[in-house]
Amino acid sequence: MATSLVVPKRPFLALPFLLPSCDSVAMELRRHQSSYRRTKQRLRVRPDASFGVSSTQFQDHIVHNPPSSAPSVFHTPVKFLPPDDARRSLHTDPLFKHTNSEVLPTVFKTSTEKKYHLNKSDIEEIRKLRLSDPMTWSRWKLAKRFECSPMFIAMVCEASPQKKEIQKQVLEAVQSRWGPKRRMAREDRQLRKESWGRDE
Amino acid sequence: MKRLQLQRWSSSVLSPRARTGGRLQQHLYYSLRRQSTASPALQVESEQLVDESSLNSSIPSSHIRQQPKYILPSPPVEAARESAKLAALHARLYLPSRLPLETLARALVDPSADSNSNFNNESLATLGHDLLTYYTSEHLLCTYPRLPLTVIFAAMYAYVGPKTLATMTREWGVEMAAVPGGEVDPGLLQFQRVAPGTDLDAEPVSNTTRPNDSRMSWRKSMTSRIVYDNEFGDPSKAPVEPSQQPTPGAQSTQGVTAEQASATFVRAVMGSIYLHAGRPAAKRFFEQHFLSRHLNISDLFNFSQPARDLSRLCARENFEPPVAKIISETGRKSRHPVFVVGIYSGQDKLGEGAGASLLEARSRAAVAALKGWYLYSPLNVRVPSSMEDEGAAAWKPVHVDLGEVIV
Numbered sequence: 001m002a003t004s005l006v007v008p009k010r011p012f013l014a015l016p017f018l019l020p021s022c023d024s025v026a027m028e029l030r031r032h033q034s035s036y037r038r039t040k041q042r043l044r045v046r047p048d049a050s051f052g053v054s055s056t057q058f059q060d061h062i063v064h065n066p067p068s069s070a071p072s073v074f075h076t077p078v079k080f081l082p083p084d085d086a087r088r089s090l091h092t093d094p095l096f097k098h099t100n101s102e103v104l105p106t107v108f109k110t111s112t113e114k115k116y117h118l119n120k121s122d123i124e125e126i127r128k129l130r131l132s133d134p135m136t137w138s139r140w141k142l143a144k145r146f147e148c149s150p151m152f153i154a155m156v157c158e159a160s161p162q163k164k165e166i167q168k169q170v171l172e173a174v175q176s177r178w179g180p181k182r183r184m185a186r187e188d189r190q191l192r193k194e195s196w197g198r199d200e
Numbered sequence: 201m202k203r204l205q206l207q208r209w210s211s212s213v214l215s216p217r218a219r220t221g222g223r224l225q226q227h228l229y230y231s232l233r234r235q236s237t238a239s240p241a242l243q244v245e246s247e248q249l250v251d252e253s254s255l256n257s258s259i260p261s262s263h264i265r266q267q268p269k270y271i272l273p274s275p276p277v278e279a280a281r282e283s284a285k286l287a288a289l290h291a292r293l294y295l296p297s298r299l300p301l302e303t304l305a306r307a308l309v310d311p312s313a314d315s316n317s318n319f320n321n322e323s324l325a326t327l328g329h330d331l332l333t334y335y336t337s338e339h340l341l342c343t344y345p346r347l348p349l350t351v352i353f354a355a356m357y358a359y360v361g362p363k364t365l366a367t368m369t370r371e372w373g374v375e376m377a378a379v380p381g382g383e384v385d386p387g388l389l390q391f392q393r394v395a396p397g398t399d400l401d402a403e404p405v406s407n408t409t410r411p412n413d414s415r416m417s418w419r420k421s422m423t424s425r426i427v428y429d430n431e432f433g434d435p436s437k438a439p440v441e442p443s444q445q446p447t448p449g450a451q452s453t454q455g456v457t458a459e460q461a462s463a464t465f466v467r468a469v470m471g472s473i474y475l476h477a478g479r480p481a482a483k484r485f486f487e488q489h490f491l492s493r494h495l496n497i498s499d500l501f502n503f504s505q506p507a508r509d510l511s512r513l514c515a516r517e518n519f520e521p522p523v524a525k526i527i528s529e530t531g532r533k534s535r536h537p538v539f540v541v542g543i544y545s546g547q548d549k550l551g552e553g554a555g556a557s558l559l560e561a562r563s564r565a566a567v568a569a570l571k572g573w574y575l576y577s578p579l580n581v582r583v584p585s586s587m588e589d590e591g592a593a594a595w596k597p598v599h600v601d602l603g604e605v606i607v
Binding site: 076107108 | 498499501502503504506519521523524525526527541542544545547548549550551552553554555558560561562563564567568569571572573575576577578579599601
């Protein structure tokens with residue numbers, strides 16, 4: 001068995017455990033020595049201001065400082081309360097209002113507002129285009145041209161069976177080149193997506 | 201008697217040949233001792249029987265009285281007073297004293313053990329099942345008036361389904377007899393077991409209350425389950441005509457599983473409390489043993505497209521369309537980003553969710569908003585059965601609205 005001596009690249013003095021056990025040298029080179037007193041001293045931090053007794057209040061009081069967590073689903077939002085519910089009047093306090101909801105950035109850059117601008121003749125044209133040349137006029141291209149969502153195109157018309165067959169073969173060809181790692185990662189991603197709906 | 205006991209103790213020093221008494225009786229005596237399910241009172245009787253018969257070989261009168269116990273399908277009624285297990289169970293469950301031990305013993309006899317309906321728990325279980333499902337469903341519908349139907353079915357199953365009742369039987373400390381019979385201790389749950397190796401899911405459920413139940417490919421909609429199926433949304437067996445029922449004399453070889461027998465027992469206990477102690481005691485028993493079990497209803501939901509459902513809900517209730525907004529985020533370009541997304545309808549926040557991607561956070565926020573809608577619970581919930589109390593206040597209608605989102 002060959003043993004090789006590893007020479008450290010760092011200066012010798014920076015590695016105190018390599019030095020002979022001399023107490024004075026080791027004490028100086030270590031950043032700090034953990035002792036009960038020092039550890040305790042380091043943990044002695046000033047408590048948060050909300051824990052202390054406020055200057056205006058001198059009676060006993062309850063400190064309510066919950067850790068940050070997701071809000072409970074059993075607290076019905078005010079908007080979902082029926083009009084005759086007593087809790088509706090309790091939550092009209094301006095303290096509970098989120099006044100900054102307009103300044104928050106939206107998740108999607110484009111607006112998801114529906115326009116309802118297509119009429120019957122447009123829909124006829126969408127169907128005609130998709131039937132005539134399904135390879136050119138895919139769902140995405142039709143959606144771009146008519147300024148609607150691909151979901152709406154799918155609701156309006158259906159691809160021809162030949163196009164579906166071709167698309168299936170294309171998908172199979174792509175998937176046949178996947179190795180086990182990619183396949184497993186994609187399956188895991190799908191499983192994770194399903195767990196969102198179960199709130200896991 | 202004393203002399204006889206002495207002789208029994210000295211049997212260890214005597215050689216087997218020196219013992220008096222027939223071999224058959226000794227065999228009977230020792231096999232009885234080995235059966236742990238036999239009631240102790242009976243064991244004492246049989247010990248005396250063996251000892252007496254060892255002296256005077258004539259058959260004593262008690263033998264004739266005890267003999268029918270072996271041919272009975274379930275323990276006789278008078279054995280209930282002698283069973284320690286039964287009295288312990290009565291005391292442990294804190295059952296009302298008006299409920300006699302004999303009825304509790306009858307609740308422990310499954311129809312598969314004793315087909316005579318005067319001695320098995322079938323009628324008690326039918327009553328108890330109706331009470332349990334009624335109390336549970338009124339509690340669920342009044343406490344959470346907006347729950348979707350699938351969640352109600354799942355919650356009903358979790359509260360009074362056979363699996364829960366079997367668990368409760370175990371928690372109550374009820375043991376099961378190996379084989380039912382007249383000599384068995386009446387404190388044991390008695391039922392005919394399924395033969396080992398039987399495939400329980402072999403044949404599909406047939407002869408249900410649902411029309412066209414033979415067509416397996418037909419879609420079963422959720423609303424049709426209210427009309428045709430049982431309280432858990434499962435197909436229920438159609439009632440058999442009295443003329444077509446098997447005669448009680450015929451021995452039915454088909455057993456039941458331990459889960460089914462345990463569920464029938466708990467239902468029978470509920471029914472017997474109602475019969476003997478009245479409605480308030482039955483209600484109290486239900487609240488203490490069933491409603492006190494913790495069930496997190498928010499775990500029963502499963503949404504496939506929460507964002508779409510939420511926008512449909514807002515359109516139906518004339519709210520502003522929901523908009524997903526980023527409340528806070530950290531590490532967007534890192535390997536583990538966290539986004540906190542809130543869903544707002546106008547000024548009001550409907551739900552909030554955190555996730556590793558914007559899509560995940562938005563989806564979780566939509567789930568939280570939908571759960572906030574579905575899990576609305578009115579203040580001061582009262583159930584319709586509370587009107588049966590003495591001096592109940594005037595009834596106010598429970599909250600009813602459109603509830604479930606149908607896309």
